[in-house]
Amino acid sequence: MISSSSSRLLDKIRAWLPALVLSPSFAAILLFVYGFIIFTGYLSLTDSRLLPSFDFVGLINYQKLLGLRHWNTALKNLAIFGGLYISICVILGLLLAILLDQKIRVEGILRPIYLYPMALSFIVTGTAWKWFLDPGFGLEHTMQTWGFLDFQFRWIKDRNMAIYTIVIAAVWQSSGFVMAMFLAGLRGIDTEIMKAAQIDGAGNFQLYRRIVLPQLRPAFLSAFVVLTHLAIKTYDLVVAMTNGGPGRATEVPATFMYSYTFTRSQMGIGSGSAVIMLAMIASIMVPYLYAELRQGGKT
Amino acid sequence: MSQSRDNSLPTSHFTRALIYTALLIFAVYYLLPLFVMLTNSLKTLDEIRAGNMLALPRSITIEPWLKAWDSAQIGVDPSGLKPYFMNSVLMVIPAVLISTMLGAINGYILTKWNFRGAGVMFGLMLFSCFIPFQIVLIPMARVLGLIGLAGTTSGLVLVHVVYGIGFTTLFFRNYYNAFPDELVRAALLDGAGFFRIFWRILLPSSGPIIVVTIIWQFTNIWNDFLFGASFADFDSQPITVALNNLVSSSTGVKEYNVHFAGAILAALPTLIVYIVSGRYFVRGLMAGSVKG
Numbered sequence: 001m002i003s004s005s006s007s008r009l010l011d012k013i014r015a016w017l018p019a020l021v022l023s024p025s026f027a028a029i030l031l032f033v034y035g036f037i038i039f040t041g042y043l044s045l046t047d048s049r050l051l052p053s054f055d056f057v058g059l060i061n062y063q064k065l066l067g068l069r070h071w072n073t074a075l076k077n078l079a080i081f082g083g084l085y086i087s088i089c090v091i092l093g094l095l096l097a098i099l100l101d102q103k104i105r106v107e108g109i110l111r112p113i114y115l116y117p118m119a120l121s122f123i124v125t126g127t128a129w130k131w132f133l134d135p136g137f138g139l140e141h142t143m144q145t146w147g148f149l150d151f152q153f154r155w156i157k158d159r160n161m162a163i164y165t166i167v168i169a170a171v172w173q174s175s176g177f178v179m180a181m182f183l184a185g186l187r188g189i190d191t192e193i194m195k196a197a198q199i200d201g202a203g204n205f206q207l208y209r210r211i212v213l214p215q216l217r218p219a220f221l222s223a224f225v226v227l228t229h230l231a232i233k234t235y236d237l238v239v240a241m242t243n244g245g246p247g248r249a250t251e252v253p254a255t256f257m258y259s260y261t262f263t264r265s266q267m268g269i270g271s272g273s274a275v276i277m278l279a280m281i282a283s284i285m286v287p288y289l290y291a292e293l294r295q296g297g298k299t
Numbered sequence: 300m301s302q303s304r305d306n307s308l309p310t311s312h313f314t315r316a317l318i319y320t321a322l323l324i325f326a327v328y329y330l331l332p333l334f335v336m337l338t339n340s341l342k343t344l345d346e347i348r349a350g351n352m353l354a355l356p357r358s359i360t361i362e363p364w365l366k367a368w369d370s371a372q373i374g375v376d377p378s379g380l381k382p383y384f385m386n387s388v389l390m391v392i393p394a395v396l397i398s399t400m401l402g403a404i405n406g407y408i409l410t411k412w413n414f415r416g417a418g419v420m421f422g423l424m425l426f427s428c429f430i431p432f433q434i435v436l437i438p439m440a441r442v443l444g445l446i447g448l449a450g451t452t453s454g455l456v457l458v459h460v461v462y463g464i465g466f467t468t469l470f471f472r473n474y475y476n477a478f479p480d481e482l483v484r485a486a487l488l489d490g491a492g493f494f495r496i497f498w499r500i501l502l503p504s505s506g507p508i509i510v511v512t513i514i515w516q517f518t519n520i521w522n523d524f525l526f527g528a529s530f531a532d533f534d535s536q537p538i539t540v541a542l543n544n545l546v547s548s549s550t551g552v553k554e555y556n557v558h559f560a561g562a563i564l565a566a567l568p569t570l571i572v573y574i575v576s577g578r579y580f581v582r583g584l585m586a587g588s589v590k591g
Contacts (some may be wrong), residue, residue: 018412024463025405027422032442032461033427036435043437052437092342096325099318112577113326116333118581120566121522123539127546127562132352137555138335142351171430178331180581198449233431236524240543257433262529267437274433285429293422 034189037278044271052267070248071273074256077163081252082231084167085174089227090220092171093178098208101186109223111183122173126240129169130156159249162242163264166250170237174230176224223262225285227286232280253277340364340559363556367564371557372548373541374533378429380561382534383541387521390452390537394459395516401460402467402512403505407497409468410475413481421472428465435462436529443530450532458530459520465521467512470586474508475501481500507579513585514576518569538565 013020022255047057065071096114100107132138135154143151155161189212199210235254242250244259253273261270336354340363342356350357369379402573409421439458440449450453478501486496527537538543542565573580 014493018408021493022405022408022420025401025468026424027429028461029424029464032435032439033430034423036438037430039438040434052441073437096322099322102315102318104318104322105591110322110326112573113329115577115581116570116573116582117329119518119569121524121539121569122545123522123546124562124566125332127542128336128557130546131555131558132332132335137347137553138352142353145351172329172332176401177584180584184585194565229429235433236539237530239524239548243547254431258436258529261437271437274431274436277431278434281429281431283583285426288428289422289425293418293425 040271041275044265044275046268048267048271050265050267061268062284064274065269067271068269069249070256070260071253073248074251074253074273077250077252078232078234080086080163081167081170081234084164085170085231086224086227088167088171089175089178090223092175093223094182096175096179097182097186097211100183111180114179116176117173118177120173122236123240124148125169125173126237129165129172130241133165133168156242157246159246162246162250165240166234166238169241170231170234172239174227178227181223181226182216182219184214189215189251225284228284229281233278326557329463331430336559336563340367340555340563344552344554344556345433355488362369362399363554364560364564365559366554367561371545371554372543372563376533380538380541380564383536383538385536386452386535387539388461388529390455390535391517391520394463394520395513397456398460398467398516399509399512400465401464402469402471403502403509404497405464405468406471406473407501409472410478411480411496411501412493421468424468425491427462428469432462432525436525440530449537450530452531452535454530455526455535455537458526459516462526463516463520467516470508470512470515470583471505473586474505478504507571507582510576510579511583511586514572517572518580518583521569548590578584 042054043052044061045056045058046053047060048054048163100110104110131152133156135141135152135157140151140153143153156165191210193206197207202210233254234252235258238244238250238252238255244255254277257270257277258272260266260273301362338355339347339352341359341361342350343360343362346357354511365549367380369381370377371379373380373383405424409417443449443457482500483496485501491499521537522539523537524539524543527540528543531537531540542561545561
């Protein structure tokens, strides 16, 4: 038997126990995520170069950033890459999902084939596509050995086209995932509505446009948010395929941040670019998560 | 997913043949890079140069695999990928286990012991899943240096645990949300305490979500490149970083066959996990994007 005073203490501990057990994780997140965000945010306002410095210089780094050719290339590339990557993934994913949803007998075999690239590291994907698109080894060489001697495909070596090769590899990696998201959405649609529409004489195309696609709105939204945030974070794939080249033609914000911070010793500017990346992601993630959480709270 | 469903359209034989053809072409598209990697990793360099990448090997050689594994030049050492593969193993096991355990207990607390501020706490943890990690690289490098973990596997474990907690907590929270509160309340009345309820009541029925979380964490951490490239020394580099060094080193002849063998070696653990338990992998993907 425990004495009453110590049992009261035990009660107190018990009441606090859940918060106590959660606190290390939460403290880690506060420090390593939010503390670090503040730290990097502050560095972006200082004259840090090789090492962090705490001399405040205002928004000069952001001003410099806007004038840097490499940064503008990075933003332009992100726009091209992101736009194509997101739209092709969505179109391809939706198409695959609709086709797979037609009572395909071998669905169980096809689905994992469409999805396995998602299990691979971007470095592996990058290696595969880098050589696949390499003129000396890959597609061009192969077509030429087949007798198409004039065949040329050297986008990966071409300053103006290299960014599109990243799109090709990234779409290959993620489109199966988008397919899975849409397929889950399709499987959630009420079949009665479909049947009724069919009886009313709606054609196949009409059926999808009027009934199915509107019901897939949540899946569209999720796919868009996930793909956008992946696009902004894209780093490994670029490193593996082109390492930002030829020249700096495939620079993206993530590679820019890394090279300015760690190779060029412009930590202030590098921090600024990281802050901008965070701001881009937050502007789509925060509203999305907020909506999802509120929705989750209601049901 | 519901079972009794049929969204398929009434179609003719011709349309169905068309659908199957299209699906098959896509399957070829997704399999082609893997096929190229595999076949060319079994060819000699001479055969690669003379032939084309889509041809099957005339005589199969495993020499490129052996070379990729233990004698290819990586950085300054002709060590092959073996030591780096081991680094990844030593990093991924503790990181996955710790982050999964923390996620389980966090999810339990956030759903069954609601206290003031829990919603905000979860929101903050959730957002941490999606930050671009560039925003934490500089301070993290300093902190790892300060606590003496710079360039070590333990340092990488710490990093992966910290930035994995958000996702693992999310997985378990959503799973435990559906777990009946009545069972927890009944156990409380029976005098079961905080840990006992978790251990005896929730954990035994958490099998599926534990598998989903472990697979998710394993895949993410094994495939990570940014943290490995930023925080590891030569002797603690994970395999993704070593593979990139192997493939992008510009000295000498390009040994495509060795590169492909190395790439498959690096992909093998996650591919095996995917083949063995793809269903859980997909569930993790979905849980990470579409909640509720």
